[in-house]
Amino acid sequence: MPSIVKDSRILIVDDSLIIRAMMRNLLSEMGYSSFEEAENGLVAWEKLQKAKSENMLFRIMILDWSMPGMNGLALLEKCREDRGLDSMAIVMLTAISEISDMMLAIKKGATAYVTKPFEPQKVAEAIKQISAWAETIGHT
């Protein structure tokens, strides 16, 4: 039987082609098949709003912090203020590794925080934990 959570939609938001490709590979290896990409916060916001209007919400967003235009922290804040997106799991993926920045992201509503350079396995573990949490509370 297919896993409900692995059918969940995931949005990868990063301005780097390389990081998006790494995430695509990783998610495919983990068994996820439904994911989309955005190269900055504005494009991501449009995709999130479109998904919401079509009742096809993303369950998890993997979000880079430093991007041109709308950065990851600004997008995180917008999502947490938006009814409908406020329960989406958000994994911050960033080279900014100072404790104060991590605390800020968590305070603004990040579900998990992974610093670059990262081991792909660490990101996989974070996604697995989030998926398990989503399954426990019955999100689809």
Added chain:
Amino acid sequence: MATLEQSSEKVSADVVDSIKKNIERLVRDVFLLMFNLTLFDAPDAVIDDEDSVTARLVLRHEKIKVCISFRIKSTTAEIIAKRVGIVQTDNQSLALYQDVVCELTNIVGNNLRTVLSEVPGLYFDFDIPNIVVGEACPCEQPSPNIVFKKDFEISPEAHIRLSLVCDSQGASPASPIQAH
């Protein structure tokens, strides 16, 4: 009691020591953790201007400027791209090389800034990397301010050059050539 000038020199010396101690480890970690690639020393590396992309990043503090130059050959970027599953077309090659070198520079620069923040009282401004195609960074040129310069390879002909310059005199940013 230390004079202001002595304090400034002490800060600069601490920063340089911290950089020397950490930079090589940071670069090796990035390649190993993210791409499962081991960096080997390459003292005889040849990195031609026309076959390389350079990103330079400036960390600025009121007392010291740190310029990081990360230069990779196209063959290195190709190996990294293949490693993460990118099948590239000729049209996207240059964009891909720029993306690789920019991302690597950002990661190393941000991690270096975190290391430097452990030196009491220091906080560095952090510029977006500038990309230079087919041209060496001025901070690769011989200078007494170069605190680190090393060539690596991930396989024969796939080279990476890392150079760092600390300059206590100038804290103004490098002129942007092309922003990422």
